[in-house]
Amino acid sequence: MNTQDLKQKFGIIGNNPLLERAVDIARQVAPTDLNVVINGESGTGKEVFPQIIHQNSARKHGPYIAVNCGALPEGTIDSELFGHEKGAFTGATEARKGYFEVANGGTIFLDEVGELPLATQARLLRVLESGEYIKVGSSKVQKTDVRVVAATNINFYQALEKEKFRADLYYRLNTVPIYLPPLRERKEDIHLLFRKFTSDFAAKYRMPVVKLNPDAEQVLVGYYWPGNIRQLKNIAEQISIIEKNREINAETLLKYLPQYNSNNVPSVVRTDSGNSSFENDREIIFKVLRDTRAEINDLKKIVFDLVSGKSVKVNPVNPDNVQILNGGYNDVDESHNGTLTIHSPMPHNNQSSQVIEVEETLSLQDKEIDMIKKALRKHKGKRKNAAKELGISERTLYRKINEYAIEE
Numbered sequence: 575m576n577t578q579d580l581k582q583k584f585g586i587i588g589n590n591p592l593l594e595r596a597v598d599i600a601r602q603v604a605p606t607d608l609n610v611v612i613n614g615e616s617g618t619g620k621e622v623f624p625q626i627i628h629q630n631s632a633r634k635h636g637p638y639i640a641v642n643c644g645a646l647p648e649g650t651i652d653s654e655l656f657g658h659e660k661g662a663f664t665g666a667t668e669a670r671k672g673y674f675e676v677a678n679g680g681t682i683f684l685d686e687v688g689e690l691p692l693a694t695q696a697r698l699l700r701v702l703e704s705g706e707y708i709k710v711g712s713s714k715v716q717k718t719d720v721r722v723v724a725a726t727n728i729n730f731y732q733a734l735e736k737e738k739f740r741a742d743l744y745y746r747l748n749t750v751p752i753y754l755p756p757l758r759e760r761k762e763d764i765h766l767l768f769r770k771f772t773s774d775f776a777a778k779y780r781m782p783v784v785k786l787n788p789d790a791e792q793v794l795v796g797y798y799w800p801g802n803i804r805q806l807k808n809i810a811e812q813i814s815i816i817e818k819n820r821e822i823n824a825e826t827l828l829k830y831l832p833q834y835n836s837n838n839v840p841s842v843v844r845t846d847s848g849n850s851s852f853e854n855d856r857e858i859i860f861k862v863l864r865d866t867r868a869e870i871n872d873l874k875k876i877v878f879d880l881v882s883g884k885s886v887k888v889n890p891v892n893p894d895n896v897q898i899l900n901g902g903y904n905d906v907d908e909s910h911n912g913t914l915t916i917h918s919p920m921p922h923n924n925q926s927s928q929v930i931e932v933e934e935t936l937s938l939q940d941k942e943i944d945m946i947k948k949a950l951r952k953h954k955g956k957r958k959n960a961a962k963e964l965g966i967s968e969r970t971l972y973r974k975i976n977e978y979a980i981e982e
Contacts, residue, residue: 662711
C-alpha cells in the first residue's frame, strides 16, 4: 500500500512534505519489528500512526493496546503495565494480567511515554532488551513478544539533561523516530482540514456547510494553533452549530480563537529532531509573560506616583529587590535590563544625588516558581485549584513542583 492509499484509509488530510514523510516512514517501518517513537505536539494526530504500523505489520492479527501513560496513577502504573499477583498490595484481591501480557504477539502503543516514572522506565527497558518482566508481588520471570510504539510531546534532549528520562531507554525506544509537524508548519493544509471538518459537521447536524471569506481564511492560516488539529476541529464544530450566517468573516472567526493576539506569535524554528524547548508548557509561559508586563506597568505607576509626591501604599512581592533612598526624585529612566532608575540631580539636605533602583527579574523560570507559589498559597495548597488559577493541567503543576523542588 502506497502513501496516498494509507492517508485515504486512515483519514489523514494534507499534502505537507513533513506529513508525507511521516506517513512514508510509518509505511516502511511497519513490516519490521523495530521500535518507533512518534514525536509531536498535543493534538497533531500521533494516535493514528501506531495503528498504521500495526495494521501493516505481520502482527496485524494480534492484539493492539493503546496506553496513556500520563493518565495512569503513579502508584499502580507498574501493576497496569506488568500485572500483579494476588495480595501484592492492599486491594489486590486477585491476580491481574498487565498490558504487556495481554498484548503478547501484538503491538502496544505507549502514549505520553515521557511521563513514566524512572523506576517504571527501568522495567520497560528490560522488556525491550530481553522481552522479560516480573509481575508486582512475584519473583517469577515471564516472557512476552510485543512490539512497542511510543509517542510523546516532550523534548527528549531536555528530559535527558534533567535526568527525567533514562538515556538507555531513549536510545532503545528511538530506533526509528517519526516527527509530526504542528499546524503552524502545515499552513497549506489548515484550510483543507477546516473544510473537511465543516463538511462532516454539516452532514452530522443536517445543516448547510459554513464557508470562510478571504479575510477569514487569512486569519485561519495565520493563527498559531496551540491545540493543533484537535483545536481546529473543535472550532469548526462550534462555528457549524452556532453561526446562522453560513459565510464567516474574519471578525466572526476571531471570536472563536482564544487569546488571538497572545498566541499568534512567530513560530520557533526547530533545530533538532524533537520539539523546540518553547513548545513545552506554552500556556504557563504566555501567562508569565503577560503577568510580567502587568507587574512592570504597575511598578512604573507606583514610581511615577512617588515622584509626583502622591501617597502610595505598596505591598511589594519581593521587598529585597526594591531599594528606596531619601531625596528628591525628578528624573526616571528605564534601562533594557529591567531596572528603573530615578535620579535626583539636586542635593537634598546636603546629601549627594540619590538613586532609586527597582530590579525586576526577567527569568521565566523565576517567574514560574513565583507564580506557582502564589497560586498554592492563595488556594491553601490545593493543587487542583492552583492549576486552574494558572491555566495549566494538574499533572503539569505536579511536574513543575517536583522539577523546581517547591515546598508547599
